[in-house]
Amino acid sequence: MSLEFSVTRPCRLGNVPQWDMETDVVVVGFGAAGACAAIEAAQAGAVVTLFEVASGSGGTSALSGGEIYLGGGGGTPAQQQAGFVDDTEDLYRYLLMAGGPDADEPKVRTYADGSRAHYDWLVEQGLTYKNTYLPERMLEPETDDCLIWSGSEEAWPFSGNAKPCPRGHTPQWAGWGGGRMLMDVLAARVVKLGVDVRYDSRVLALIADKANNVHGVVVRINGQTRYARARSGVVLCAGGFVMNRDMVRRHAPGLLRANEPIGSPGDDGSGILMGISVGGAAIHMDQGFVSLPFYAPESLIKGVFVNERGQRFINEDCYHGRIGHHIMQQLGDRIYLLVDSATYQQPAEFTRIGIAAAGDTWEEVEHDLGMPAGTLSATVSNYNRHAADGADPLFHKAAKWLKPLDEPPFVALDCRVDYAFYPHFTLGGLDTLPTGQVLSEKRVPIHGLYAAGRTSCGLPRWGGGYSSGMSLADATFFGRQAGRHAAASACRS
Numbered sequence: 473m474s475l476e477f478s479v480t481r482p483c484r485l486g487n488v489p490q491w492d493m494e495t496d497v498v499v500v501g502f503g504a505a506g507a508c509a510a511i512e513a514a515q516a517g518a519v520v521t522l523f524e525v526a527s528g529s530g531g532t533s534a535l536s537g538g539e540i541y542l543g544g545g546g547g548t549p550a551q552q553q554a555g556f557v558d559d560t561e562d563l564y565r566y567l568l569m570a571g572g573p574d575a576d577e578p579k580v581r582t583y584a585d586g587s588r589a590h591y592d593w594l595v596e597q598g599l600t601y602k603n604t605y606l607p608e609r610m611l612e613p614e615t616d617d618c619l620i621w622s623g624s625e626e627a628w629p630f631s632g633n634a635k636p637c638p639r640g641h642t643p644q645w646a647g648w649g650g651g652r653m654l655m656d657v658l659a660a661r662v663v664k665l666g667v668d669v670r671y672d673s674r675v676l677a678l679i680a681d682k683a684n685n686v687h688g689v690v691v692r693i694n695g696q697t698r699y700a701r702a703r704s705g706v707v708l709c710a711g712g713f714v715m716n717r718d719m720v721r722r723h724a725p726g727l728l729r730a731n732e733p734i735g736s737p738g739d740d741g742s743g744i745l746m747g748i749s750v751g752g753a754a755i756h757m758d759q760g761f762v763s764l765p766f767y768a769p770e771s772l773i774k775g776v777f778v779n780e781r782g783q784r785f786i787n788e789d790c791y792h793g794r795i796g797h798h799i800m801q802q803l804g805d806r807i808y809l810l811v812d813s814a815t816y817q818q819p820a821e822f823t824r825i826g827i828a829a830a831g832d833t834w835e836e837v838e839h840d841l842g843m844p845a846g847t848l849s850a851t852v853s854n855y856n857r858h859a860a861d862g863a864d865p866l867f868h869k870a871a872k873w874l875k876p877l878d879e880p881p882f883v884a885l886d887c888r889v890d891y892a893f894y895p896h897f898t899l900g901g902l903d904t905l906p907t908g909q910v911l912s913e914k915r916v917p918i919h920g921l922y923a924a925g926r927t928s929c930g931l932p933r934w935g936g937g938y939s940s941g942m943s944l945a946d947a948t949f950f951g952r953q954a955g956r957h958a959a960a961s962a963c964r965s
């Protein structure tokens with residue numbers, strides 16, 4: 473027997489046999505966005521029920537480093553202690569550039585103005601920061617230190633538009649994986665506020681009337697189908713769609729070139745599909761984050777990336793995700809990082825970056841790579857000539873990272889797209905207002921429906937501008953906005 477509803481087809485209000493449970497706000501998903509939505513809604517006085525398909529909290533947020541992109545307002549304690557003054561307008565301009573050609577200006581403005589206060593809110597929930605600064609370039613701290621350069625703030629073209637400042641804030645957690653601690657703190661706060669948390673509960677569909685106003689959800693709990701009424705709103709925080717490879721193939725086929733999807737099993741696109749089922753618009757579904765985490769060691773930043781034609785295509789001092797984004801724009805899978813004996817250090821083992829060729833001259837390396845004579849060697853010769861003068865007229869690499877590659881032996885590191893480590897996740901999702909309200913194709917809010925986190929398309933919506941910490945910044949901050957607005961609707965009712 474076929475169901476009358478699914479994630480792609482809402483259950484109509486007239487077909488609800490009975491309400492098995494009633495609440496003010498339903499939150500779908502217990503990652504960072506869902507946790508923050510539930511906290512704000514509960515603190516505002518709403519009765520909140522949270523459904524999570526897994527047996528515990530966390531989602532993809534718990535798999536992360538826990539890093540959150542924060543700043544503005546003169547700077548957080550960590551920024552100020554390190555001697556940085558982070559002006560709100562610099563944060564705003566950077567985020568606007570990072571958002572790409574279709575940056576969401578209202579969201580950028582809202583976040584830039586509220587980021588410093590958001591830091592205080594996170595601390596109030598129980599999150600701790602050591603407020604120490606690590607100046608070297610890295611993926612995330614292996615110690616319990618806090619502040620790092622987590623994006624392209626010092627790199628062209630961003631540095632010419634916004635005063636550089638480190639904004640990656642990692643919670644006090646020794647080693648990688650601070651996202652688990654972040655989620656444990658937020659989850660404890662959710663429980664303390666009396667939110668009705670239902671684990672092992674899969675939301676099957678939205679419940680909507682004929683005008684697509686949302687009234688609740690259909691959820692399977694312990695093998696039984698239940699109908700949950702949300703008197704004021706449903707907040708979808710169910711993750712992205714990177715684990716739904718059919719959706720990736722349909723919407724973002726370019727991501728299929730990358731070989732390591734990053735996410736939890738819940739990143740199956742169900743939240744996005746439910747939003748679409750009642751008329752929600754999904755935007756930037758072709759966009760994703762793709763990285764080649766080639767540093768640390770940071771000396772490799774002094775190398776030169778070339779494609780299979782021996783041509784440079786990026787300033788190597790930008791964020792590793794921007795590197796990955798531009799690698800994916802190249803024809804062919806052969807990508808090389810050229811270094812000399814002074815800059816070479818072995819990349820981390822997990823990157824799967826080995827040596828493709830080595831020689832005493834760049835002509836030897838060029839020959840061993842099977843490139844036409846005078847291609848790669850001409851690229852290096854031109855680079856070296858300008859680097860000796862502290863300049864990079866083609867790609868504007870910062871002077872601190874410029875060094876002629878002139879000390880043999882010379883090495884081409886193998887960064888093949890079909891072999892090296894290229895993690896990726898999706899950035900597209902439901903179109904929302906800063907309040908979290910889901911919008912139709914005509915940008916009209918759908919009554920009773922909100923979204924946050926990777927189910928929505930938020931601050932990070934373009935792979936070429938992504939910075940580490942933006943996803944959790946977007947999820948926590950705009951999860952709060954969605955929960956608060958839904959609760960306000962409950963109070964008005």
